Amino acid sequence: MIHVRQLSASLALRDGGDGRTLVGPLLPWDVEARVVDQGRLVTETFQRGSLEGTDPARIPLTATHPRDAGTLPIGRTLTIEDRADAAWGEWLVSDTMIGNEVLALARDGVPLGLSIGFEEVRGGSRWSADRSKVTRTRATLDHIAVVRVPAYAGAGVAGVRMATARAENMATLIALLRSHG
Secondary structure (H helix, E strand, O other): OEEEEEEEOOOEEOOOOOOOEEEEEEEEOOOOEEEEEOOEEEEEEEOOOOOOOOOHHHOEEEOOOOOOOOOOOOEEEEEEEEOOOEEEEEEEEOOOHHHHHHHHHHHOOOOOEEEEEEEEOOOOEEEOOOOOEEEEOOEEEEEEEEEOOOOEEOOEOOEEEOOHHHHHHHHHHHHHHHHOO
């Protein structure tokens, strides 16, 4: 069963890259969120290291949570890095209609969040005695979706990498204009 969680953070394009790479915190560690788990409202947290062993190349970026196998991705995950505050990621957004819309929103500074789709790993969930709280110690990512309103505070696009050649050309143009101005 694929579980979905929407996480709140600043997802954005990062300067100094190809202009199609989103970067940001994917999953904050030890941040509580109220989520529906198998029909019940529970408080959930993810423990640092819970995504260890994830192969980024196998995790698609989507514009919505896939409803079936026909939902196409808008890009691919390049990296997932375990940092002190969160799992951070980088995603290459494909040159598609929906991918270009997501990039335009990020460039315009529209707040974008991230939502994960994951599968529980046997023994990877620690439940409270009353089963009202769960800490995920291990999870297998299925996909990552760009969303408007995430469930977890601290997950989203922080930057977009811009094309280096374009930035260098712009710097040269500005220098020329200043020298002749």
